[in-house]
């Protein structure tokens with residue numbers, strides 16, 4: 001699969017992977033993949049556990065020899081270079097802090113290896129940045145998991161590498177600190193202009209931080225693009241389910257009318273703008289039509305007449321509803337499929353929308369997307385919340 | 388006021404039962420230690436006291452020995468046998484250094500590079516233990532025998548010329564020279580060096596090597612700054628396990644050396660078993676013990692192992 005990230009408007013490509021793959025014995029951890037990461041961009045590799053994110057990162061860092069393909073950094077082929085000669089630094093998933101050195105020396109390690117003598121100010125600033133100024137003389141085992149993780153970030157970041165590789169650097173932090181560190185990392189990245197390759201299985205993190213997100217699945221890049229594009233126009237069921245939640249409805253293609261594709265799912269007629277369909281729709285064959293839960297409006301069956309024309313509509317019955325503050329999440333059983341989800345903003349709540357009520361689900365056809373029906377509808381659902 | 392009264396009244400009724408149970412629980416570890424303590428008392432403390440009293444006795448085998456608090460035995464033993472003391476320390480220190488030089492690369496290889504051969508190699512390291520110390524040393528006597536293939540090979544390669552110049556061999560012999568004794572010590576105690584080294588190296592997370600490489604450290608720097616410091620507990624344990632028994636050893640000097648290579652162990656052995664001068668033998672043992680204790684303490688202080696892990 002070839003995927004090229006949109007250029008972030010700066011000095012070209014920083015990391016270029018060409019047909020890179022990794023096999024362990026007969027198991028292929030990463031299938032041949034091409035990737036071009038623009039200089040100065042914040043690039044996220046997103047995927048479920050075991051999909052090959054770390055392996056890809058390690059091949060960029062030089063810690064793993066690719067089975068095939070090459071790695072280029074700033075136009076220079078580094079495939080044969082050992083890690084210590086590559087202008088990249090890694091924040092390891094397991095931190096890998098040096099247990100015999102204190103925090104200060106851990107952070108100073110990279111600077112010292114490059115022969116920089118006066119490290120005091122830089123290390124001090126760095127420790128302040130990750131809010132560990134008071135812990136400089138502690139050993140790693142005297143810190144909490146989250147503190148160790150911040151040391152790992154500081155230890156890599158202090159070197160101002162050309163490319164910073166982050167392997168789930170915020171996994172052990174609590175939500176508040178995590179958000180704080182996300183903003184901090186993002187700020188540093190914009191300020192210093194380092195290319196960040198950020199591995200995560202937290203889709204929210206990937207979407208809030210990255211300019212470009214590559215969604216990986218089973219050793220392949222499924223889709224690559226800006227977070228909003230991925231969310232609004234997923235190309236595979238995996239992406240549709242892994243990034244947020246999607247309702248995927250199997251429908252028969254009836255034909256086309258103007259720019260629209262006409263579909264039928266269980267006697268319900270639906271339309272889909274042809275531009276929103278990433279696969280070719282052939283009359284008589286099946287197609288998956290997807291719609292995000294928050295794009296659907298719920299109307300009680302008694303008020304069905306008030307629904308404007310031109311919207312896709314299906315009927316159903318509320319099976320369950322849960323109030324979660326900003327919104328109410330409904331699970332709706334419908335002839336076209338059981339367990340459809342709908343999120344309604346809590347603005348004016350209709351008290352009739354309770355479990356058992358007959359409702360009409362309707363949405364703007366332009367908000368739906370079409371997918372190839374040959375894929376599993378379930379792909380990415382279980383894996384979605386990071387195993 | 389009232390609250391205090393009630394609380395104390397409450398605890399007053401329940402406390403004895405609770406604390407008794409708690410105390411019994413606390414004592415469990417000590418009960419478990421009992422066999423070990425008994426063992427130490429019978430086989431370590433008692434002989435130690437007995438030896439201590441022997442060392443300050445005077446008399447002869449015919450008249451019997453009596454405790455006369457004759458501390459001069461210590462001074463006499465030291466003045467008479469200090470060359471053997473010094474020789475013991477020198478031989479044993481040399482053997483320890485050689486063990487470290489040979490054992491470290493081997494332990495490193497087994498820990499990081501051996502892959503699936505790891506266990507087999509570890510079995511090979513301890514395989515010599517399947518035969519007795521004595522037999523193995525006797526085998527070395529044959530290996531190093533005069534005119535044997537090893538000695539002739541060393542001679543024709545002019546290695547003997549070098550060792551002769553260094554004063555560790557003489558003429559066309561290896562047997563009955565310092566070289567032979569040090570070789571024997573090195574061979575016999577090598578596993579005691581390799582095992583702790585391997586254990587501490589094996590515990591090092593290989594990802595630390597990756598992290599060091601990632602932070603611009605060359606493989607050599609990685610070894611100097613990460614691997615070696617982290618293996619210090621193994622180095623200290625290995626050198627102690629080699630140095631301490633090697634200093635007191637007498638079999639290697641007995642079988643591979645001549646009278647000029649006698650170590651303090653040989654002196655103690657002959658005083659006990661041949662001369663039957665028990666006080667001198669006991670005093671020598673105590674001096675040896677104290678000397679080793681002093682050296683070990685100094686060494687541990689210097690190497691600062693308490694800082695590691």
Ligand SMILES: Nc1ncnc2c1ncn2[C@@H]1O[C@H](COP(=O)(O)OP(=O)(O)OP(=O)(O)O)[C@@H](O)[C@H]1O
Nearest residue numbers: 024027029047048049050051052053054055056201
């Ligand atoms: N040394 C190895 N030998 C064999 N298989 C390996 C090895 N390293 C990784 N794998 C396999 O390769 C696949 C990808 O591993 P990788 O570490 O890249 O996953 P990941 O996407 O980083 O997952 P996670 O989110 O859990 O960290 C996994 O299925 C893993 O079992």
Ligand SMILES: [Mg+2]
Nearest residue numbers: 053054093167
């Ligand atoms: Mg990983």
